Amino acid sequence: MIQSMTGFGKHVVQLPSKKITVELKSLNSKNLDINARLPQAYREKELELRKAISESLVRGKVDLNLNVEITGEETTAEINEGVVKKYMGQLRSIAPGDDVKLLEMALRMPDALKTDKNDIDEEEFRAIKQALKQALEKITLFRTQEGKELEKDFNLRIQNIFALLEEIKKIDPERIKALRERLEKAVSDLKVEVDENRFEQELIYYLEKYDITEEKVRLANHLAYFQETMNSKESNGKKLGFISQEMGREINTIGSKANYAPMQQLVVQMKDELEKIKEQMLNVL
Structure with missing residues (x-):
């Protein structure tokens, strides 16, 4: 039995407040070459995900795409109010203008948003690993x-x-x-x-x-x-x-x-x- 190195696998998991999508694509290559695209918050788990892929796919140029979409009210980003006000004050001193326009400009400036970097929830990561497992099974079936x-x-x-x-x-x-x-x-x-x-x-x-x-x-x-x-x-x-x-x-x-x-x-x-x-x-x- 032979397998192709060309394949595609995708799996979606819906959590209470997040939608997790794992997508795998592979093409021919002399060795295993994994290109992982992950949200910044999940970078610490990249090696573990790469290991799971290497144990299953062996060879090929593999693209891993992990997308986490927030579907509930949960968010980790907040407006950095003090920084935004300071930006608005500086902008106003340069060129007086409407507060709404000044706010729009200030929100585009560096550090206008702050993100609380929390540890990845274990239950959430188990869901990611399960989604990766399902995607690997699908890409293996495709290759077969x-x-x-x-x-x-x-x-x-x-x-x-x-x-x-x-x-x-x-x-x-x-x-x-x-x-x-x-x-x-x-x-x-x-x-x-x-x-x-x-x-x-x-x-x-x-x-x-x-x-x-x-x-x-x-x-x-x-x-x-x-x-x-x-x-x-x-x-x-x-x-x-x-x-x-x-x-x-x-x-x-x-x-x-x-x-x-x-x-x-x-x-x-x-x-x-x-x-x-x-x-x-x-x-x-």
Whole structure:
């Protein structure tokens, strides 16, 4: 089973006087990169929230957005009356004006509002952690569903490469025959006498350099191992990436040894299928 690193999860908790919204978004990344946006009052709990995310999501660029909306009469901000009056007096001395306008200007000045920083209520933080847990479950479900779509595409590409490999196996004898005929013709065109035994030995040596038996076997093994890894219990995108690199090496070697147009055309199709796998591999957890 594979998972995507792309996902979204959101959960809302309604308390008597507050509405808490936890939102998670994730994209592909080589490692876990968490960007947390929290109200200032909740910054002291950031490490605990990050730990919960890292234990669940493992990899990806994750955005955490915690929004706390006050829905009751509760508020932690108050007008700093003494400071506001002093601002109004200073403004009045500079340019006399209407008290309402002076008040509007004074309220925009620094320290016009004061906030009592109280400790976070434990019950409230438990609600936040529960909301985060629910959001993590939703984003994990999202990633799993996206992973299923990726798995379908990977299986299709792997089967296509398997089919192309079978075509290569079928035409390989024709390729060797064509290579042999080409060499024999080149020698006959020279119109010189050659030692038949020596020529046969050199011909065999030359054809062995173009033998792709090992590459065909290794590529088939890599394809099977890729499918086996996809079907494992945990998603392992890095391992699948390594296997796809090995597949690419074998395909490139077959292409370099082919020296036969029909086989080279099949190799190009293999490379196209593998490139599509690699593109999607960037999203696999």
